[in-house]
Amino acid sequence: MAAPSGPRRTFQPWLAEGLEGAPTPFIEFRNVTKLYGAVTAVDDLSLSIYEREFFALLGPSGCGKTTLMRMLAGFEEVSEGSIHLEGQDIVGVPPYRRPVNMMFQSYALFPHMSVAKNIGFGLKQDGMAKGDIDAKVAEMLSLVKLEDYGNRKPDQLSGGQRQRVALARSLAKQPKLLLLDEPLGALDRKLREETQFELIDLQERLGITFMIVTHDQEEAMTVADRIAVMDSGKIVQVDPPSVIYEEPNSRYVADFLGDINLLEGKVTGITKGIATLERADGSVVKVVTDKTPSTGSTAWFAARPEKLTISRKKTGLKNPLAGEVWDIAYLGGRTLYKVKLDGTGDQFVRVAVLNSHGDEDETLTWEERVWIGCDPSAARLLTR
16 A cells, blocks of 8 residues: 555644634634533533544544544434534534444444445435436445456445445545544454545545544544544544644543553742752652643643653663663564562553664563663643
8 A cells, every 4th residue: 555645744734723824724613512310421512623634533432432423423412502614613514414424333234135235325316317326336346356246246245345335335425524434343353444545545535534533542543633622522632643642632642542651740840941840759760841830739640551651770861760670562673561669559651672683681581670761852741
């Protein structure tokens, strides 16, 4: 599968928000609320998405991400607020009159129809001529690389092939917006990873705006231009994957997206952009930050496992913390160490080490005494 080309890497229209001549958002949620009786599924949410963007809604079950997508598709009514598509308020517009298609997690293929008839079903319902339907179906089969499968039934296909048929059917009517609700959840890990890159390539070639709902962090980070992390009906951070991973704005986001070590402490001062935190056991850690929390306030030293180093020696380590190797997981290209820190009760940190020959720490074993280090610039200061 071809790698994403240059335009995708420079596609960042959201950076111009608020500036003169900024592009108009393709989709706008304006103070949208969705109530189910006394339960608030979506809570006064505002969000802008741009044309040709591959946008991901990420969050745990029940956070409101699927409800938000279903309101955009027209399958759920908005309790308060408005949704605009290409500048037009679409609240109250029935689903079949919106230039939107939705691909469901179950794929919802008709078992008694062939692959070709499944793909052409919506076109037939719209009254398209048979010759035009056949041409469009052939085009879609070619697009998803299933040219020789048109006469098969869904039960004669693998899970990955059924996923492609569902995708082809969703794209056949040339929607301006494609909504993907956990589209890869039924696939095994290897096939899911392969299909993620196929989706990226397909979306870029077609130039269609994609919105995907997922609870899989790696999936969202792989396919999306931007990710909105949701919690209890609200959006807590919207940014490109690299920003959310490297610069989470809260413990919730940091902990939800990938693995993170969080060390709590009291701020004892900030000097030249470096904050000092004193932990409950008296140890001190320093972290580079542009935040200005007040002295004495609680904050967290946040560091990804791959940002930490582990050694038998304290010499040369920054922010050294002593501990004992508690667990070891060999993961092929890297080894993950779980270390219990001294004087902290049950405080553990995880350290990811690339497996390379000649590294003395390759032979670290259980119950061994070690030192953990982290450069102040490799960690983040979180205040909430």
